Amino acid sequence: xxxxxxxxxxxxxxxxVMVVFSKYPVNSVISLIICFLAVAGHYIxxxxxxxxxxxxxxxxxxxMVLFLFVLMLxxxxxKVESQRSVLMKIAAVVSCGLLFIVLVAALKRSFEIPVDKxxxxxxxxxxxxxxxxxxxxxxxxxxxxxxFLSAMIGAVMLGKKDLKTEV
Amino acid sequence: xxxVTSAIQVIPVEYYMYISFALFAIxxxxxxxxxNTIIILMCIELMLTSVNLLFVAFSAYHSDPAGQVFVFxxxxxxxxxxxxxLSILVMMKRxxxxxxxxxxxxxxxxx
Numbered sequence: 001x002x003x004x005x006x007x008x009x010x011x012x013x014x015x016x017v018m019v020v021f022s023k024y025p026v027n028s029v030i031s032l033i034i035c036f037l038a039v040a041g042h043y044i045x046x047x048x049x050x051x052x053x054x055x056x057x058x059x060x061x062x063x064m065v066l067f068l069f070v071l072m073l074x075x076x077x078x079k080v081e082s083q084r085s086v087l088m089k090i091a092a093v094v095s096c097g098l099l100f101i102v103l104v105a106a107l108k109r110s111f112e113i114p115v116d117k118x119x120x121x122x123x124x125x126x127x128x129x130x131x132x133x134x135x136x137x138x139x140x141x142x143x144x145x146x147x148f149l150s151a152m153i154g155a156v157m158l159g160k161k162d163l164k165t166e167v
Numbered sequence: 168x169x170x171v172t173s174a175i176q177v178i179p180v181e182y183y184m185y186i187s188f189a190l191f192a193i194x195x196x197x198x199x200x201x202x203n204t205i206i207i208l209m210c211i212e213l214m215l216t217s218v219n220l221l222f223v224a225f226s227a228y229h230s231d232p233a234g235q236v237f238v239f240x241x242x243x244x245x246x247x248x249x250x251x252x253l254s255i256l257v258m259m260k261r262x263x264x265x266x267x268x269x270x271x272x273x274x275x276x277x278x
Contacts, residue, residue, distance in 0.1 A: 119176075137233075
């Protein structure tokens with residue numbers, strides 16, 4: 001199990017780095033799909049089966065298809081793109097490394113919150129999670145549909161060919 | 168199933184925090200490093216995913232389903248965000264024929 005954990009972690013981090021550093025945008029998208037599949041593997045290791053399935057459907061099924069569609073329809077898969085200056089790149093790498101170090105240092109000085117509930121391996125299953133979602137979290141769940149509606153209207157408005165009203 | 172639950176009890180929760188931090192740092196690196204808007208959107212997705220992973224880890228270790236419900240809602244917000252972001256990108260490509268993020272700085276003021 002430990003071996004499986006380390007294997008999934010290495011796949012996840014390597015493909016995440018490849019998202020940033022690959023030359024073609026399509027390679028970035030493929031790397032991101034691999035990274036998301038590895039994250040779904042982590043969810044399964046953590047006994048969150050429902051979220052693993054939802055993650056695969058929503059991210060690799062919907063979001064990444066959207067990315068690939070935009071890449072192909074807009075013909076964006078070109079290697080030549082304007083790069084940042086070398087100084088800016090070094091600053092980016094240094095600052096993100098410092099961010100990681102600060103987060104780890106903050107973790108080192110932290111203390112552990114004791115677990116007050118008995119261990120339950122069925123919380124991530126559809127039965128239990130659906131009951132919680134439709135009883136305790138009903139209002140946020142229904143409100144998210146309004147969010148989706150506004151996002152849909154916004155995407156259609158922005159994506160229209162040309163508006164008749166002059167801006 | 169039994170093997171999987173024993174895996175949770177073998178691996179300490181700090182490991183999940185470390186890999187989540189690393190994933191978040193890689194996302195920040197991508198946003199600062201690249202100028203292609205589509206890569207920047209993907210790196211924002213990476214950061215959201217790292218936070219989701221941490222939520223699920225704590226939810227599993229503390230046996231509290233509220234964290235997993237929260238991850239579900241974050242996924243919905245991420246989907247909506249990508250739809251709007253990509254339509255902005257399509258409009259940008261159509262108007263100025265480029266996906267360079269620095270060209271959007273002209274949104275700042277008219278002069």
